[in-house]
Amino acid sequence: MAAHRPVEWVQAVVSRFDEQLPIKTGQQNTHTKVSTEHNKECLINISKYKFSLVISGLTTILKNVNNMRIFGEAAEKNLYLSQLIILDTLEKCLAGQPKDTMRLDETMLVKQLLPEICHFLHTCREGNQHAAELRNSASGVLFSLSCNNFNAVFSRISTRLQELTVCSEDNVDVHDIELLQYINVDCAKLKRLLKETAFKFKALKKVAQLAVINSLEKAFWNWVENYPDEFTKLYQIPQTDMAECAEKLFDLVDGFAESTKRKAAVWPLQIILLILCPEIIQDISKDVVDENNMNKKLFLDSLRKALAGHGGSRQLTESAAIACVKLCKASTYINWEDNSVIFLLVQSMVVDLKNLLFNPSKPFSRGSQPADVDLMIDCLVSCFRISPHNNQHFKICLAQNSPSTFHYVLVNSLHRIITNSALDWWPKIDAVYCHSVELRNMFGETLHKAVQGCGAHPAIRMAPSLTFKEKVTSLKFKEKPTDLETRSYKYLLLSMVKLIHADPKLLLCNPRKQGPETQGSTAELITGLVQLVPQSHMPEIAQEAMEALLVLHQLDSIDLWNPDAPVETFWEISSQMLFYICKKLTSHQMLSSTEILKWLREILICRNKFLLKNKADRSSCHFLFLYGVGCDVPSSGTTSQMSMDHEELLRSCTPGASLRKGKGNSSMDSAAGCSGTPPICRQAQTKLEVALYMFLWSPDTEAVLVAMSCFRHLCEEADIRCGVDEVSVHNFLPNYNTFMEFASVSNMMSTGRAALQKRVMALLRRIEHPTAGNTEAWEDTHAKWEQATKLILNYPKAKMEDGQAAESLHKTIVKRRMSHVSGGGSIDLSDTDSLQEWINMTGFLCALGGVCLQQRSNSGLATYSPPMGPVSERKGSMISVMSSEGNADTPVSKFMDRLLSLMVCNHEKVGLQIRTNVKDLVGLELSPALYPMLFNKLKNTISKFFDSQGQVLLTDTNTQFVEQTIAIMKNLLDNHTEGSSEHLGQASIETMMLNLVRYVRVLGNMVHAIQIKTKLCQLVEVMMARRDDLSFCQEMKFRNKMVEYLTDWVMGTSNQAADDDVKCLTRDLDQASMEAVVSLLAGLPLQPEEGDGVELMEAKSQLFLKYFTLFMNLLNDCSEVEDENAQTGGRKRGMSRRLASLRHCTVLAMSNLLNANVDSGLMHSIGLGYHKDLQTRATFMEVLTKILQQGTEFDTLAETVLADRFERLVELVTMMGDQGELPIAMALANVVPCSQWDELARVLVTLFDSRHLLYQLLWNMFSKEVELADSMQTLFRGNSLASKIMTFCFKVYGATYLQKLLDPLLRIVITSSDWQHVSFEVDPTRLEQSESLEENQRNLLQMTEKFFHAIISSSSEFPPQLRSVCHCLYQATCHSLLNKATVKEKKENKKSVVSQRFPQNSIGAVGSAMFLRFINPAIVSPYEAGILDKKPPPRIERGLKLMSKILQSIANHVLFTKEEHMRPFNDFVKSNFDAARRFFLDIASDCPTSDTVNHSLSFISDGNVLALHRLLWNNQEKIGQYLSSNRDHKAVGRRPFDKMATLLAYLGPPEHKPVADTHWSSLNLTSSKFEEFMTRHQVHEKEEFKALKTLSIFYQAGTSKAGNPIFYYVARSNIVGYSDCISC
Secondary structure, rough: OOOOOOOOHHHHHHHHHHOOOOHHHHHOOOHHHHHHHHHHHHHHHHHHOOOOHEEEEEEHHHHHHHOOOOOOOOHHHHHHHHHHHHHHHHHHHHHHHOOOOOOOOHHHHHHHHHHHHHHHOOOOHHHHOOOOHHHHHHHHHHHEEEEEEEEHHHHHHHHHHHHOOOOOOOOOOOOOOHHHOOOOOOOHHHHHHHHHHHHOOOOOOOOHHHHHHHHHHHHHHHHHHHHHHHHHHHHHOOOOHHHHHHHHHHHHHHHOOOOEEEEEEEEHHHHHHHHHHHHHHHHHHOOOOOOOHHHHHHHHHHHHHHOOOOOHHHHHHHHHHHHHHHHHHOOOOOOOOOOOOOHHHHHHHHHHHHHHHHOOOOOOOOOOEEEEEHHHHHHHHHHHHOOOOOOHHHHHOOOOOOOOOHHHHHHHHHHHHHOOOOOOOOOOHHHHHHHHHHHHHHHHHHHHHHHOOOOOOOOOEEEEEEEOOOOHHHOOOOOOOOHHHHHHHHHHHHHHHHHHHOOOHHOOOOOOOOOOHHHHHHHHHHHHHHHHHOOOOOHHHHHHHHHHHHHHHHHHHHHOOOEEEEOHHHHHHHHHHHHHHHHHHOOOOOHHHHHHHHHHHHHHHHHHHHHHHHOHEEEEEEHHHHHHHOOOOOOOOOOEEEOOOOOOHHHHHOOOOOOOOOOOOOOHHHHHHHHHHOOOOHHHHHHHHHHHHOOOOOHHHHHHHHHHHHHHHHHHHHHHHHHHHHOOOOOOOOOOOHHHHHHHHHHOOOHHHHHHHHHHHHHHHOOOOOOOOHHHHHHHHHHHHHHHHHHHHOOOOOOOOOOOOOHHHHHOOOOOEEEHHHHHHHOOOOHHHHHHHHHHHHHHHHHHHHHHHHHOOOOOOOOOOOOOOOHHHHOOOOOOOOOOOOOOOOHHHHHHHHHHHHHOOOOOOOOHHHHHHHHHHHHOOHHHHHHHHHHHHOOOOOOOOOOOOOOOOOOOOHHHHHHHHHHHHHHHHHOOOHHHHHHOOOOOOOHHHHHHHHHOOOOOHHHHHHHHHHHHHHHHHHHOOOOHHHHOOHHHHHHHHHHHHHHOOOOHHHOOOHHHHHHHHHHHHOOOOOOHHHHHHOOOOOOOOOOOOOOHHHHHHHHHHHHHHHHHHHHHHHHHHHHHHHHHOOOOOOHHHHHHHHHHHHHHHHHHHHHHHHHHHHHHHHHHHOOOOOHHHHHHHHHHHHEEEEOOHHHHHOOOOHHHHHHHHHHHHHOOOOOOOOOHHHHHHHOHHHHHHHHHHHHHHHHHOOOOOHHHHHHHHHEEEEEEOOOOOOOOOOOOOHHHHHHHHHHHHHHHHHHHHHHHHHHHHHHHHHHOOOOOOOHHHHOOOOOOOOHHHHHHHHHHHHHHHHHHOOHHHHHHHHHHHHHHHHHHHOOOOOOOOHHHHHHHOOOOOOEEEOOEEEEEEEEHHHHHHHHHHHOOOOOOOOOOOOOOOHHHHHHHHHHHHHHHHHHHHHOOOOHHHHHHHHHHHHOOOHHHHHHHHHHOOOOOOOOOOOOOOOOHHHHHHHHHHHHHOOHHHHHHHHHHOOHHHHOOOOHHHHHHHHHHHHHHOOOOOOOHHHHHHOOOOOOOOOHHHHHOOOOOHHHHHHHHHHHHHHHEEEEEEOOEEEEEOOOOOOOOOOOOEOOO
């Protein structure tokens, strides 16, 4: 369009610009601001090619806007903003006006645009607060207009002058003459103006003449300031025509000045006209003056007299001062070498001028303070440029007792000197650096007075300290200034801040000062500026303060903070600035917080530039790293840091801990600081994180994007700091990767506010590591969310009543846009941002809540502590389950409780919005780590919907909660959020789901009830789709119950509703119910209710028949309805499609039912294959086909099915994972009650040894035991499960070894004549009179030595299984848990190079356990151990007991200390330490391979299998909980537990035995004598046993009355299917 129809295209752009002005769109937001700026830039670029079209269009828009009628303050502001936008666009378009503009265009500009511009220059009301800005903007337009269209503007001025020459009225309009003040004037144009005015001046009325005089003076300065080179050249090469015009006008004006009043009016112009005549000035400086120039000389003489106070009139004195200042100012544009005469003229007046203007005792005043100030500034700047080293007037202005006006003049003069240095000979500001100290003092005092006068806290003071301190007593000004003084202080403060912005070195310079003093003064300056940033009542000052701080953070400026130690000073000061600003941002105490955040981003960029620069400096690297890692730099006694005077700032700068007291001079103090309060840089980083996090839920999209972009600079800082020392970037920023993702998203164009928030919440959920920053951000947001929630729920009650002033509510919030909704005390729900912000906060809390939950509990949710010992001896024996809800008082828990209450919010205005958003946010945006807490809270809440008898408490609120819960759960399970699989299974949802179904069942068949049931069925289907990720404690029982409930909802043709809509809903419910049933029946063995007195298989058969009949009836219903629809001509095609889908689901359900229950269901279904109805036969064939496709295992019909299932159960328990873990076995070990540990130990050892996996069992058990042990002294000392397993192994595998080792030794001691009358008593208190203590000691020592040497010499005969036990124990004590080894090592059972647990005593643990649990019990009780046929005599028993003590001490590697009578044996004990150690190493160092070990228990007795069944069945739910909560459960998966649950469901409860004599279930099947017999005689190694075993003709089950195992012989050789059991 732009190429083919340019005019229309330009007009379209102009129209769009017009439509997006604030007067049309209302209050601007970020989007409209960006759009307006874009339109403006577009028009400016177009104007270079289609100038007249753009200018014409903008002029029309301006005219229309000016003619608008507006009402109200907001409309007036929008009008003002629109006018400023148009004027600014016009100015830029005119500045780029093409040189080839046609004459027609110039005429158009004069006719159309100039009158509109004059409207602003002439008619803007002085009382209007925007008048000055509009006038300045209009003057800029006129200036640009006159650059290329001077003739048009001059013509208008000249015409008006001509009109005034013939005008007879006294009061005439001189506005067009005043245009002279604003136009662009060069030398040639000034000549034309002088010539024109000189020609017509005399004919003008007095009013017009005064207007000309005033306007010409300003036109002159326009020329000088815009074309200084032309003015300078005037004194190099005098221009006669210029001088003639000026002289002529001088004479005309001099004739006009007849009275004192007129003289006072014309003197400023006369001095300017005289300046334009350099030759005349040269002439009048001589002693003899030309007669024509005499009036000029008299004028100068009059000027001098008036200036010295001899003029006789105050008016003339004031006018003389003005004229002299003009002279001084003009002289600065002239090079001294070009004309020294004018400087002599200046010097003759300047002393009197300065005395007049800068007299503290008699301040100069003409009644117009702004004009006086401008005059003094011009004078001060001119004097500096004339004589920079003559600074007496500077000292006067700097004096503390000088008027504040003097301070203001000085500061603005310095600012002008810095910012306006157009000419080479003008001196630079560095001549004033010597006054930096006085300027800083002035800044501090002014800041204090300005802030104090505004009713705020006192200004910040600085002290040479490393902490924030109160120094209020050091302030000199206690009394509160008046409002007028406060206003003057504000103006002065603004000027001083601008001065810092212009040249920071002016206030940073510290000549001849030490580093600590320099740092202190810098800190004071920056802190003062920092305090100004949040000053909402001084927005302009706050903006300038930000600009000044940004300049102070430039590289060159930072080096000046403290040249002696720039890096340390940077960390201290900049970090404290960040901390304070972020503190204010997070408390929402700032107007334009988005702009402050943008500024903060620039500060971060500057900080990183400085860090990057100093990264290369190795001397600075230490500090870069040290400050990042968390230790303060050692400080000297004079190192300074910012401190705050007032209490509020002190609190804000010390988060959560009191600051260090004292000076902290010594290195010891500094070291203490490292371990105590974290350094300020870390506090600043934390607070910055908090601020950025909290801006993510802002309703302002721009604020969110800026905050996200700031994360990039945090990451860049971490990159720089970690590069100093080889440290991972995650040491500085644990969530570095997510922060980078935030930064990358900030660069993308968002599709809208909602899409951006969704992306933000997705990233928040990816934050893995809890930090001080995200935890504090969550807690602060939660507090604000709670406040906002209360306000929303109380609306409109919370609104102010009857026009009450909201003064108290607006102390922290001045405007609605100042902060988020939580910052104020009221809320207006008509403002969409209010509710949107609450929604954003809710999503933020949901998404980030998981990481904060980790911060609260390091152990995670629903975790088990492995017991491995009794309650009295172990940390958390049996099951130690941490509540998934966490502490009810934690903020996360409170937040979840409040969310659940809002699920049924019935607020009349926003209740629906709240319910909808809570449902969506919890279901879609909740952090997966909060799933367990949510599940438990939902379960607990829904359980309250039933009374003590289990009856449903049906209410509308309860129903609403149930419906919301169903929607949330479906969203949550449907939405595969990253990380959800890990947390879904940490809490069981079985109870909640069952209660949901129980509640919904009683809702009836109304439309709403049917819809809820349908949704619940859909939830069940989704739940089963996520089955692998969920936790089921009793899955089979749960699924059976769900099938029972949901099949009741299948209506079929029983629904007689006449309404077609209800029929459709009913069919939808049928469909949803059957789809849910299909998913539930997949692989589900039917499990009848227990205790019904019916045999298990019969009960299963009846249950199968019930469901199968239901499904067949449903199929028949579908067929009948389809026939009806066919007869009606297919008018109900939608219903037919529903029925077809329902029929398909029903067939699937029948297939799944039969597939999982062939053994109990085939007999009921096989007859359908021969049914007389063809449709029924076809259906059966379809079902049969599907179960064949599903791979149904018909081996469940075999005779050995029960034995096979038990075999598979054993395989599951002994199953080993990829990393060596034993999931089912260890889960069982952790949940079985301690009263059953003896039985469990026997079962586990028997089963694992039969599978050649005994070593893996021992490793897992011993590792857990070692992990829980506090020290070596407590290892295996308690009655833990690991101890019992060890004892059982020693008993079973070591019986023969002990018999062979100890029997000969004991028989010698008992029967040998040498030992017949020997006593071993060594306790003096128990000696008989005839006994000798020393002889008894020798006897005991002799016997002990004999036994000990026999033991350590028997290593070659030590059983291989016990070698495995000792080796495993040795490795477990040497090394840490199995999960710290590599996968390959675990598979190979090699545990090298793993972190040590008890490395120094590892072999001692083997010896201690072996003697304690194995050898010594046999020595002390040889009869009980089966070694001797009868008990030994008491004296021998006593000796054996004392000997065992000595042997245990040797094994423990400790000496006797407590028992005095045993101390004499310490030498013997000590001397045998090494021998014992060698023996222990011999039996524990090498582990025999599985092939060389005799697996004595490879035959598994039926008693062990049945015991395993009983243990698993009784603890099934606890095993599921343990596996779900275990941190490593994902490494194994749920498959083992699922298979176990399925097998247990097939097997049924323990009381239903697979053998005929069911009374065996009541017998004790824990006897292990058979296993002991088989082991002792090594029957299993005999060839006869092996051959007999391969025949599989023996079956063991039950025990005799004597407790012996019973074997059955199975005869199958003659008749197939016949078995004859013969009792042995």
